[in-house]
Amino acid sequence: MFALVDGNNFYATCETVFRPALAGRPLVVLSNNDGCAVARSEAAKALGIKMGAPWFQIARLVESDGLIGLSANFPLYGDMSNRMMSLAAGLGPTQEIYSIDESFIGLDGMRGDLVERAHKIRARILQWVGIPCGIGIGGTKTLAKLANHVAKSAERKPGSYPANLARVCSFAVLSADEQQAVLQATAVGDVWGVGRRIGAQLKEGGVNTAWDLARLDPATVRRRWSVVLERTVRELRGQSCIPLEDAPSNKKQIAVTRSFGRSVSELGPMLEAVSEFASRAGEKLRKQGSFASQVYVFAHTSPFRPPPQFSRGVMVPLRRPTADSALLVAAAIAGMRRIYEPGYQLAKCGVMLLDLVESSLYQAELDLEPGEDRDQSHLMGTIDQLNRRFGKRTVFVGSAGVPQAHEWAMRQERRTPQYTTRLADVPIARA
């Protein structure tokens, strides 16, 4: 048995906890560089603001409807997530942190009324941390996720599901008829693991609801679509196929990308940007103990602005897998020089490290090119330690440039204080 605990409108709620005056107001949290809405309060959803809506399109609602836009404050969300997750862990013996605001809890071996227990944990998270959650319980992760969708929808949109399933919904305690009704009321696109494209294909084939999907023959699904969708079908039928992952698995690729604070058309700042991103990616790479074999570099203009448009990327293979920032940066710079062309207002660029291998499984080769490949792991380790201890960018690759001069730097005009992680930023109370 699994539970999925998920914070409602997590980023927006975190902001409201420390600025109670924002409660009930239309509020969006904006992605890096204040580009688009990545979280919306209920009131903002009611204004029709879609997830991912670009700020410049919705900014007019500031005047007309009192919309508030805030820059994402990840130090705050990270700390609040940590508080929430450690309380959610009280629901059962094992936990998988699935994202910043969602975690699966393994409930095997738990006795007593799980729904009542879930309500208590939910009340505790709300009181202690200030975050309202939805909790879904089911025999498989897919069903727990579906039950969570039911719990949230029943609270948010009365009438979508039975009202007694709001906030906490256990699929496991429903009768067979109730389970069928819930599955029939759930659109196939809302099932965990059904992406937009497959969802559209399924609908074309007359598979509209979770119930329709669950009744497909798994073997046929495997043949027509994939093993992944077959697993979803089996999970919907109550056969658990996706185990809990207690330890986060290493990432298969590492990307550092940013939208620029304002558009860039010169080569110089683009080289600085990719140098910076490649060394940040290198740090992440070393943290998980991997080597990268390929560096992908891309840049494009804003899709929301008038032409001329530009969108290019290039894969730069590395001579051999490495975690040496100097080599990663050199590859990123070579890639950027290759794709760069003057005359475009570039809005975003990024560096991705691909084809990652475990550094412990790295196959060495006979070194016939002396001098080129000195082992820099000690130097890199020291740089990472310095940056952890004395703050980001204490030591950095020279080609990334000095931060004051970064014309592409992140724009965070609406940033709220780091209420819980910086003493100078703690909330103020009047007395």
Add this chain to the structure above:
Amino acid sequence: MLDEITVSTGLLELNRYPLQMYSIAPWRPILCGPEPLVLPMVGDTVHAGFPSPAEDFAVERLDLTTILVTHPQATFIVRLRGDSMREVGIFDGDLLVVNRALKPTHTDVVLAVVDGEFTCKTLWLKHGRMKLKPANPTYPEIVPKDGQIVEIWGVVTATIKRFRA
């Protein structure tokens, strides 16, 4: 499998080694392979001199965090501005340790939300009525009006005053 192992001059000497294939030269030191072999030793360290009498009483040093923070997930730090709480010893600039896990009771110092703003006051809960009392006679009490929502955000369990860094 190994019956007895003794360590001598950095190499392994095997007194009895049951696998005949290795006993090329029994009673002689042999190298067991490229991997270092870690052998457990009796006791961690060799004590010379009088043993520390405190050893059996080893405890953790007092830690301010554990004294001030009983519910880490529910504890937040807030800075106080203003002097309406001076008679309970809370002054402008003090840090408040606020615990959201506790149920607020009569006479608790609390962090409340009044008209969307944080305020620190003493909670008065009597005869089914609630009000927020300042600890300074020059300030008025806050009595919720009809329809006005006063939320108790957390209970102030301690204040931190610093005189110098």
